[in-house]
Amino acid sequence: MAVSSSRVAVIGAGAAGLATVKALLDAGCAVVAYEKGDRPGGLWVRDNSSGLSPAYASLHLNTSKRRTEFADFPMPADWPDYPSASRVASYLADYAQSFGLIPHIRFGSTVTRVERDRLWAVTTESGDTGRYDAVVVANGHNWDPRYPDPAYPGTFHGTQMHAHDYRTPDVFRDRRVLIVGMGNSAMDIAVDASHVARGPVLLSARRGVHIVPKYLFGRPADATGGALAVLPWRLRQRIAETLLRLAVGTPQRYGLPAPAGGLFQNHPTISDTILHRLTHGEVTPRPGIERLDGERVMFTDGSADPVDVIVWATGYRVSIPFLSPQWLGPDPQQLPLYQRVFHLDDPSLAFVGLMQSTGAALPVVEVQAKLVAAYLSGGYALPGIDEQQHAVQRALRAAIARWGTNARPHMRIDFDRYVADLPREIAAGRNRLAGGGRTFTAEESVV
Incomplete structure (x- = not known):
């Protein structure tokens, strides 16, 4: 296991949050995840106490299990090609249990405010505040009806x-x-x-x-x-x-x-x-x-x-109610992010799952989580801010050309290309680091 002094808050314990907690733990970070509901699995859990799940009795995957599963945790071979929502919920619960994620999750904790001072302050509905070197937002965007x-x-x-x-x-x-x-x-x-x-x-x-x-x-x-x-x-x-x-x-x-x-x-x-x-x-x-x-x-x-x-x-609105417009701008679905992950103003604020994929979500959030973990554990260097901004603009132009201006082009990704590209981006970041590029350290998280 890597050694890291970074203390990271993850908001959400659905598929995106669980993948992020696992990747950060694998990288040696100290992790606390905040989950409004009473169990892992997020929107897939029909009787989740969060009240946010849209899952209905007949819901099944609309992408096949082999194209949906986490690479680190294949779905059972005897499952049907398109498992039910209840099976997916149990799969996510098994994932959390198998990788020891449960002790790092605070269930029944609704985050009401995330603010940047010397560190990131994460405040819950009960009034508790924790301080962290970095925050990963993984709260999903299919829960606020439009x-x-x-x-x-x-x-x-x-x-x-x-x-x-x-x-x-x-x-x-x-x-x-x-x-x-x-x-x-x-x-x-x-x-x-x-x-x-x-x-x-x-x-x-x-x-x-x-x-x-x-x-x-x-x-x-x-x-x-x-x-x-x-x-x-x-x-x-x-x-x-x-x-x-x-x-x-x-x-x-x-x-x-x-x-x-x-x-x-x-x-x-x-x-x-x-x-x-x-x-x-x-x-x-x-x-x-x-x-x-x-x-x-x-x-x-x-x-x-x-x-x-x-x-x-x-459909649904993109809602991140605990972050101010300082971080989100006028519309969260237009938030520019490097690799759909890192905030351009402060990459110690990262997002996992704030995208719309042409395929399944789980492999996408898994590779995003590994990218976040590589950075927050000190093993990956971002390119310079000018290069990040140019990359974001190139991706937006390509998305507009393909999907148009009214289809959330900032959030759109091509599933297969993206899942293949992010491991290459992690490797490129390691090369930048070896060449003298700067990565995240807990000490540098002070502003």
Whole structure:
């Protein structure tokens, strides 16, 4: 084990926080993790006391287990390709137990404020304050529900809920249901509701997405991702779109709107079941909403339907409520970070998991955690600030060219490229250090 005098606070004990605690301990750092809930696993734990989990009873991975697991902790060989959320929660609990992470986590500790003075001061809801050389933010960004803004005009006399609050389809029994959104949760909830609702479930979207089944040609659909990763993304896109058309056709074939961009540009929806329910008339597509009209919803094509329940599957805000705008700027999702990890003004403030990946999250946060640990343990030197800023701008330009300006381009990463690049970045940082570059030390954390 490396020897380090760094004392580090990690905020969150979900997948990102657990990977960070492990990497820091492996590097010899002293670690304290703050977790609002009563157990490890974060958003995957459906009955977590934090109340932040969006996990519902039918939730399963939408990336295959071999493309989702931590490299340091493979998922069991006898598990299905797409394990349930409860299995993932148990996997994360086993990860924490196996690597001795539990003693380093303070459960039931909600962080309310993180401030920089001589050291970093981390204050909890109970009023306790700890002081640290560095802070790693790993609180996730799929827990603060986002509703349409501005809200649709008119009033609605039925029930409205966000997908975050959905658990089981009983809430839809014998009711007329409208799901708004085209993401993974929207499709899962529409399918669940279609088995108990009154009449077909309505699925409304202003823009389309590519729908990828979990299996293509008898294999997990993401199994070819690693093999194609060496190719430019536009070439990968053409190959993957051709395979998808051959296997299932286009979304328009099922009455859905055309995708707003190509595959690998807009995040695809992964579902085996939604196309089945569409072709059997149990889910019916609708365009975007025009207005709410009492017991009816008016759509942009002039049609209207009576509705009892609206489910807003409209995503989440990026929320880091314990950091001031001094550190986050006006919008946390536009925060520029070197390698999507290090704050440009002070790299002793780092982030793990503040990204949107084209693939699974766990391998990404694992390599991010190892990068953070290399720096905070003194084994990695960052490039100069000018080089960091140029790298951030290059990444942003490439993201805008691929995903556009309205799709959180600051946060976007290409899964395979990123997971391959970060180990190379760690090696480059070791070379910079050997060449006289400066790394983090606890003594230098004083400002």
